[in-house]
Amino acid sequence: xxxxxxxxFALLSAxxxxxxxxxxxxxxxxxxxxxxACAGAGVILGDVATGLRVGVLLELFALDVLPVGASRYxxxxxxxxxxxxxxxxxxxxxxxxxxxxxxxxLAVVGGWSLxxxxxxxxxxxxxxxxxxxxxxxxxxxxxxxxxxxxxxIRSLGxxxxxxxxxxxxxxxxxxxxxxxxxxxxxxxxxxxAAAGGAIRAAGRGARLRWLVVxxxxxxxxxxxx
Amino acid sequence: MTxxxxxxxxxxxxxQGAWNYERMTGVGMGHAAxxxxxxxxxxxxxxxxxxxxxxAEYFNSHPYLAGLAxxxxxxxxxxxxxxxxxxxxxxxxxxxxxxxxDRFFWAGVVPxxxxxxxxxxxxxxxxxxxAVVLLLYNGLRIATGVWALRTGLASGARVGTAIxxxxxxxxxxxxxxxxxxxxxxxxxxxxxxxxxxQGLAAVGVAVVTLLAGLGAAWRLxxxxxxxxxxLIAIGLALILAWGLP
Numbered sequence: 001x002x003x004x005x006x007x008x009f010a011l012l013s014a015x016x017x018x019x020x021x022x023x024x025x026x027x028x029x030x031x032x033x034x035x036x037a038c039a040g041a042g043v044i045l046g047d048v049a050t051g052l053r054v055g056v057l058l059e060l061f062a063l064d065v066l067p068v069g070a071s072r073y074x075x076x077x078x079x080x081x082x083x084x085x086x087x088x089x090x091x092x093x094x095x096x097x098x099x100x101x102x103x104x105x106l107a108v109v110g111g112w113s114l115x116x117x118x119x120x121x122x123x124x125x126x127x128x129x130x131x132x133x134x135x136x137x138x139x140x141x142x143x144x145x146x147x148x149x150x151x152x153i154r155s156l157g158x159x160x161x162x163x164x165x166x167x168x169x170x171x172x173x174x175x176x177x178x179x180x181x182x183x184x185x186x187x188x189x190x191x192x193a194a195a196g197g198a199i200r201a202a203g204r205g206a207r208l209r210w211l212v213v214x215x216x217x218x219x220x221x222x223x224x225x
Numbered sequence: 226m227t228x229x230x231x232x233x234x235x236x237x238x239x240x241q242g243a244w245n246y247e248r249m250t251g252v253g254m255g256h257a258a259x260x261x262x263x264x265x266x267x268x269x270x271x272x273x274x275x276x277x278x279x280x281a282e283y284f285n286s287h288p289y290l291a292g293l294a295x296x297x298x299x300x301x302x303x304x305x306x307x308x309x310x311x312x313x314x315x316x317x318x319x320x321x322x323x324x325x326x327d328r329f330f331w332a333g334v335v336p337x338x339x340x341x342x343x344x345x346x347x348x349x350x351x352x353x354x355x356a357v358v359l360l361l362y363n364g365l366r367i368a369t370g371v372w373a374l375r376t377g378l379a380s381g382a383r384v385g386t387a388i389x390x391x392x393x394x395x396x397x398x399x400x401x402x403x404x405x406x407x408x409x410x411x412x413x414x415x416x417x418x419x420x421x422x423q424g425l426a427a428v429g430v431a432v433v434t435l436l437a438g439l440g441a442a443w444r445l446x447x448x449x450x451x452x453x454x455x456l457i458a459i460g461l462a463l464i465l466a467w468g469l470p
Contacts, residue, residue, distance in 0.1 A: 026239040028288055030335070030362050035342055039355045052346050056415050059339055063408060064451035074452050093422060101459040104452050121245035125252065135277030137259050144236075144256040147243025178469045180423055181430050185462035186455070187419045188431035192438020193451030194412045198405065201332055207405040214409020221410075222417035 004085065004167060011044045012081055013159045019077025020155025024114065025148055034058030034080040034103070041084035050088045054080065057100050060190030064197030075114055078155060079106025082162035086170055094175050097182030100190070102169070106162050117154050121147050229260025233295065234374055236260070240291045248283045254295055255281025261299040261378075276302040279311055285319050287326020290393075292370050294318040296377020297384035304381050314382055321388070325397050330366075333400025338362045340407035347411075347418040434458050 004012070019040070022031040030036055035055035042051015058080050065073050083103035087095045124146055125132070131139025202208040240253035258280035265273040279298070286294055294315065301311045338358050345354025380387040388394070420428055438458065441449045 024244060025242045028238070028241075029366070030338065030359060033335075033339055035339060035346070036355060036359065039352060043352070048352060052351060053419065056343055056346055057419055059343060060412065060415060061451045061455050063336060063339065063412075096419070097459055097462065101456065101463065104455045104459070107452055108456075118245050121243050121252075122247050125243070125245055125247050132281055133278065135274050135279075135281070137277060140252060140255040140259065140277070140281050143243050143252045144239070147245075147252065148239060151242070174467065178466045179463075180427055182459060182462045182466050184420060184423060184427035184430040185434045186459045187416055188434025189438055189455045189458040191412055191416045191431070192435045192442070192458075193454060194408065195435070196439065196442040197451060198408045198412070201336075201401070202405050207401045209405075210402045211405035211409040214406040215413060216409075218410040218413035222413045225417070 004163070008044060009163060012041060012085065012163055013156060015040050015044060016078040016081040016159025016162065017152060017156040019081060020075055020110065020158055021148075021151050023075050023077060025151040032075070032077040034062050034076045037077045037080040038084050041081040042088075045084060045088050047084070047088045050092055051084045053092050053096055054084050054087050054099050054103070057096060057186060057190055058083070058103055060187075060194040061100075061104065063194045072111055072115065074104075074107035075110025075158070076103065076107045078110060078159040078162050079103040081159060082106065082166040085163060085166040086173070089170075090173065090175065093183055094177070094179040095173060095183075097179070097184070097186035098173060100186040101182075102166065106158070110158055113154050113158060117150050120150055229263055230374065230378075232260035233257050234292070234370060237288075237292050237295065237370060237374070240288050248281065249285035250288070250291065251281050251284045254284045254291060257291075257295055258299055261295070262302065265302060272302065272305070275308055279308065279315070282312070282315065284315060286322035287330060289330055289366055289369055290322045290326040290373050292373035293377040293384060293388060294322055296374045296379070297381055298377075300378050300381035306382055310382070314384075318384070321385075325388070325393055329393065329397040329400050333397065333404045334362065334365065336404040337400070337407045340404070340411035343411040343415050344407075347414045430462070434462075 016037070019032045019037040022028060031040075035052075035058070038051045038055030038058065039048065040051070042048040045051070058076060062076050080103050083099040083106075086102055087099035121143075124143055128139050128143055198211055199208070202211045236253075236257035240250050240257055242256070243252040244250060245252075255277070259277070262273060262276055262280065265276060276299075279302075284291075284294065297318070298311060298315055301314060338361070342354050342358040345358070376387050376391065377384055416431065420431055438454050441454055
């Protein structure tokens with residue numbers, strides 16, 4: 001899927017931007033989750049199956065993350081959308097692990113860009129100190145608009161850059177059965193991430209017991225199916 | 226005050242729009258408060274000006290529950306509660322609303338929704354699962370937002386009591402248990418689905434990586450994040466795969 005048409009590139013960029021904004025600013029409607037972001041990218045690309053595979057794998061890593069207030073967290077959305085482009089159009093078993101590596105790297109870059117936009121917002125607020133001290137509704141509305149616009153630019157820029165990178169890398173992706181082992185390692189790392197996060201969140205109380213029961217049933221179901 | 230309810234509700238959807246380290250969600254709260262404070266402008270212009278200044282001061286909470294604080298603070302302005310008392314109420318609501326929302330939504334409802342979505346995808350329901358989960362999650366989120374703003378506006382300075390007597394604290398505790406069960410179910414099914422067409426060698430590589438990850442988490446604690454471990458493990462696997470004949 002290296003040769004995206006202009007319309008597909010625009011649609012994927014817009015979708016990636018929306019998933020990026022969704023994480024913190026607007027609308028916080030679960031669109032930034034990798035599974036949702038990748039499913040949307042799969043629909044746009046006409047390759048839903050690859051979108052869902054990439055999305056489920058990345059969710060294993062994202063389940064560990066709580067986007068709590070001022071803490072640092074990765075921004076999965078734009079990178080996840082581009083990872084579907086990278087994995088699409090080839091044997092997913094060989095490309096899924098590489099796509100996950102690509103998406104995780106971009107999630108880190110996305111996290112850094114969130115820190116940057118917060119600092120930009122802080123500088124705008126310092127510049128608007130007089131209006132805020134006077135309680136001017138126009139100043140408050142202007143700051144809000146510029147904050148949203150800044151995040152839109154951040155998310156759109158990240159999405160477009162990630163898509164260009166995915167397009168450039170797609171033709172040179174390594175192939176062959178041995179790269180299925182990279183996918184296997186990615187699945188193992190994802191399960192470790194999800195399990196580590198779930199155990200940490202469960203603590204030692206009732207939630208841990210429910211987690212153990214769920215895992216037991218899940219393992220039995222996985223073996224039987 | 227009621228005329229601005231819907232506009233305030235809409236603006237609360239982007240309450241973190243200008244998030245920053247100085248005022249956190251303060252600017253978003255001020256923006257959302259403006260439609261609710263409009264009636265005060267004609268009734269008491271001096272009080273409106275004071276209220277506008279206070280509305281954009283430092284604030285932070287879970288974004289979906291910010292309506293509880295917004296409603297309570299606006300109601301307190303209309304009730305002519307002294308300014309310093311309103312500022313104290315604002316500060317006092319920060320931690321409880323953050324903790325409750327994080328427990329209920331981020332650590333409960335979100336992992337449950339995603340776990341259910343994963344199970345639906347693995348079971349072959351694909352995009353239907355995604356659509357249903359998105360509808361249910363956002364239905365709950367919107368209903369919570371409406372309830373929060375209404376409860377805040379109705380309670381004013383007594384919002385703490387209203388929250389304590391509401392469904393929220395109990396639901397926050399239960400949501401974590403459900404999330405534990407659903408995530409526990411979903412993760413093995415997801416791994417099986419992703420490894421299914423591959424052979425025993427792939428399963429072996431996945432198990433070794435899993436054990437290495439759990440070992441790293443046990444030894445290094447929060448210093449090794451999911452993303453860091455993923456980058457290291459997949460990167461190493463890629464280098465090794467390249468070197469294989």
